[in-house]
Amino acid sequence: MYESIESLGAAIIATIESLGAVVTFLAGAIFYIFAPPYKFGLAIRQIREIGADSMFLIVLIAASIGAVLGLQGVNTLTRFGAEGSLGSVVSLVLVRELGPVMAALMVTARAGSAMAAELGSMQATEQIDALTVMAINPVQYLVSPRIVAGVVSFPLLTSVFDVVGIMGGYVVGVGLMGVPSSSYFNGIGYNLVWHDISTGLWKALVFGLVVTWICCYKGYNAERMATGISRATTEAVVASSVLILLWDYFLTSILL
Amino acid sequence: MSPTGIDGSAPNAIEVRDLYKRFGRQQVLNGVNLDCPHGAITAIVGPSGCGKTVTLRHLNLLLHPDSGRIVIDGVDVSKMRGRALDPVREKFGMLFQSNALFDSMTVFENVAFPLIEKTRLSAAQIEKAVDETLAAVSLEGMKNKYPSEMSGGMQKRAALARALIRRPKILILDEPTTGLDPSRTGAIHELIRRTQQKFGLSAVLVSHDVPKVFEITDRLAFMHEGKMRLYGTVEQVTGAKDAVFEHFLAGKTGYDSEDALAKRA
Numbered sequence: 001m002y003e004s005i006e007s008l009g010a011a012i013i014a015t016i017e018s019l020g021a022v023v024t025f026l027a028g029a030i031f032y033i034f035a036p037p038y039k040f041g042l043a044i045r046q047i048r049e050i051g052a053d054s055m056f057l058i059v060l061i062a063a064s065i066g067a068v069l070g071l072q073g074v075n076t077l078t079r080f081g082a083e084g085s086l087g088s089v090v091s092l093v094l095v096r097e098l099g100p101v102m103a104a105l106m107v108t109a110r111a112g113s114a115m116a117a118e119l120g121s122m123q124a125t126e127q128i129d130a131l132t133v134m135a136i137n138p139v140q141y142l143v144s145p146r147i148v149a150g151v152v153s154f155p156l157l158t159s160v161f162d163v164v165g166i167m168g169g170y171v172v173g174v175g176l177m178g179v180p181s182s183s184y185f186n187g188i189g190y191n192l193v194w195h196d197i198s199t200g201l202w203k204a205l206v207f208g209l210v211v212t213w214i215c216c217y218k219g220y221n222a223e224r225m226a227t228g229i230s231r232a233t234t235e236a237v238v239a240s241s242v243l244i245l246l247w248d249y250f251l252t253s254i255l256l
Numbered sequence: 257m258s259p260t261g262i263d264g265s266a267p268n269a270i271e272v273r274d275l276y277k278r279f280g281r282q283q284v285l286n287g288v289n290l291d292c293p294h295g296a297i298t299a300i301v302g303p304s305g306c307g308k309t310v311t312l313r314h315l316n317l318l319l320h321p322d323s324g325r326i327v328i329d330g331v332d333v334s335k336m337r338g339r340a341l342d343p344v345r346e347k348f349g350m351l352f353q354s355n356a357l358f359d360s361m362t363v364f365e366n367v368a369f370p371l372i373e374k375t376r377l378s379a380a381q382i383e384k385a386v387d388e389t390l391a392a393v394s395l396e397g398m399k400n401k402y403p404s405e406m407s408g409g410m411q412k413r414a415a416l417a418r419a420l421i422r423r424p425k426i427l428i429l430d431e432p433t434t435g436l437d438p439s440r441t442g443a444i445h446e447l448i449r450r451t452q453q454k455f456g457l458s459a460v461l462v463s464h465d466v467p468k469v470f471e472i473t474d475r476l477a478f479m480h481e482g483k484m485r486l487y488g489t490v491e492q493v494t495g496a497k498d499a500v501f502e503h504f505l506a507g508k509t510g511y512d513s514e515d516a517l518a519k520r521a
Contacts, residue, residue: 125354125355125356125359126352126354126356127356127357127358129318129352130350130352130356130358132318133316133317133318133345133348133350134345134369134373134374135341135342135345135346135374136374137339
């Protein structure tokens with residue numbers, strides 16, 4: 001009895017400690033964004049790696065999702081004689097929901113996993129210790145630029161995703177299925193308002209923070225062995241993906 | 257043999273007194289005392305798990321003691337934390353067991369890295385300093401290679417060059433010959449001795465390369481069960497007729513505690 005209470009208490013303390021460590025990690029990373037020496041060059045390099053280098057993937061996924069939305073949209077809306085609403089449906093679904101969520105999930109799979117693996121490998125090969133010993137703050141050098149890059153890149157990638165997705169829907173809906181071009185764009189013009197766009201961009205910004213935070217944390221705290229790196233990478237991708245979906249629901253409910 | 261007062265007068269580059277460290281329920285350091293004299297090489301040897309690496313990670317300020325005192329070049333660092341430690345960190349260079357070279361950078365970029373990040377030297381000054389330091393470790397002509405394109409011995413030299421680039425007073429080396437074959441081990445030992453003399457460094461190293469490391473070390477500390485069991489010159493330590501040390505030296509497995517040895521006797 002006594003032992004089970006003790007182990008329960010230990011588990012609760014360990015959980016609170018690990019949650020505290022995750023939050024403290026983010027607080028430190030954000031603090032060092034604003035503390036000199038500023039790492040603009042590193043942030044730019046990370047924006048290239050997280051943002052620009054993810055562009056091809058984002059365009060590919062956005063075009064196919066837009067095309068599927070166009071196809072499904074025409075088939076479904078025709079049943080109600082409302083195929084003229086295709087532009088509104090595709091744009092609203094993409095801009096409010098699918099754009100930020102799908103872009104975040106794709107970037108997590110591509111750049112988030114790489115981030116966790118890279119930092120995990122740096123931890124395992126003492127490169128993070130080497131930075132500390134050289135009096136260079138490793139959180140400021142490695143984590144803060146990635147957080148900045150995530151917060152900048154995710155909304156931009158989401159914007160690209162939205163535009164390409166809408167064009168994908170246009171190609172299939174208008175080009176292949178015969179929906180009038182004017183009704184497609186008029187639907188977007190009348191029904192897509194700034195609030196819809198800002199909702200999507202706010203979500204993308206939060207996802208950018210969450211993904212870089214979790215992936216950096218997992219990589220930075222990886223166990224110093226090969227299995228430690230693979231475990232950190234897997235946990236980073238799974239935790240980021242789950243948190244994207246949870247935060248999506250939460251943000252949708254408050255921004256709706 | 258007392259771990260203090262080797263030659264009586266000269267102040268030490270590093271002094272450790274009554275250092276204790278515990279991880280969870282495991283007491284790793286049990287009152288470590290150590291003096292690393294200026295301008296000398298001090299080697300810490302001992303069986304696996306005796307606390308050598310944990311001691312070293314206190315000396316390079318990656319760990320903080322539970323209790324005890326660490327004085328580095330006259331500065332008591334025991335209670336210091338965060339950026340207050342930066343000026344102390346700039347006094348030493350560190351050679352890691354795994355070299356810790358940044359694999360995305362060339363040798364030149366790796367060696368220049370501390371200068372680029374921590375000084376305001378011009379590009380020409382940095383290039384000159386890197387060239388000089390690479391020459392000191394016999395790595396001329398390799399500066400555009402990536403670490404993955406070099407042998408283990410060359411990586412070790414590049415890592416040593418990075419540790420030396422800011423001309424530190426103290427050099428800390430963690431298992432500098434791990435993973436090297438015997439001929440390269442000798443070459444790295446010779447290089448450590450040569451650079452230590454050239455730059456007038458105080459060096460402290462952890463090594464399992466016994467007895468080869470005895471050839472280059474001025475002071476030898478034998479660590480056992482979280483304490484410095486023996487300390488002195490190589491002659492003093494090897495001549496101490498200590499059963500545990502002799503057992504360790506003979507390379508027997510188990511590295512028995514005193515109790516176990518007493519029982520066996």
